Amino acid sequence: MTTPVPVEVLLVEDNPGDVRLTREALRDGKVRNNLHAVPDGVEAMAFLRQTGPYTDVPRPDVILLDLNLPKKNGREVLEEIKGDAALQDIPVVVLTTSQAEQDILESYRLRANAYVTKPVGLQQFLTVVQSIEHFWFEIVKLVPR
């Protein structure tokens, strides 16, 4: 489904290489989107609450969240988002290298909308981001603005 307005994506990721790859994969997607990247959990919450340098940023339609983050980790960010009535309806896709069963279960318990592991290979990484793009931007109906 194509939308005239771009999908606003917040990527919470501290690894610049992964940010670059995600940006590249999303740029090639069918659906127009704006990727906003922040490097840690504190910045993520400031972005979502539109505080500090983020007073003019849009409300994201989808959040891609790494778990291992500096300052405030992904679990805390997830818990804060899903415990906040103003933010809880934004889908959060956890995107992490961790395959630990405990991280998977804990993320779903904290209301992650989906848990996706980052593959090691470059091409596989792009494919995974494109799968996220296809499902969340083209198939799913996101919360209307």
Add this chain to the structure above:
Amino acid sequence: MSKRTESAPIEVLLIEDDRADADLTMRALSRAKLHNHVHHVTDGHAALAFVRREGTYATAPVPDLILLDLNLPGRDGLEVLEEIKRDERLRTIPLIVISASDSPENVRRSYQLHANAFVPKPLDPEKFLEAVGSIEQFWLQVVKLP
């Protein structure tokens, strides 16, 4: 919840009262790369009995994925969603709403009640098959289920 072994089939609970839509969904899932079992119930009461393993569902498997229509007889889909997602033992199971009732209110409410995703049900059967195929591709092949 027990960990699924790689070789075990993925157990899908389909909650859908429309016969034609249920058939289409099952047909799309039967083409899936990954081995899966679809358990089909047609109303909200049966859905909750299934996930709680009550009555005739005492030996039912714990679903790995739930596909939920919103317009159901008995108990409304949003009620079923709410019950599942507030149950400590069930809330980690990914639940996808598939519904033609994709009003902004229903979409927002579904996400607020912690649906994992809201997929609008296309009227055209071919498009419907594609949508279920995309769900299968993402949730059975890309996502890590609990």
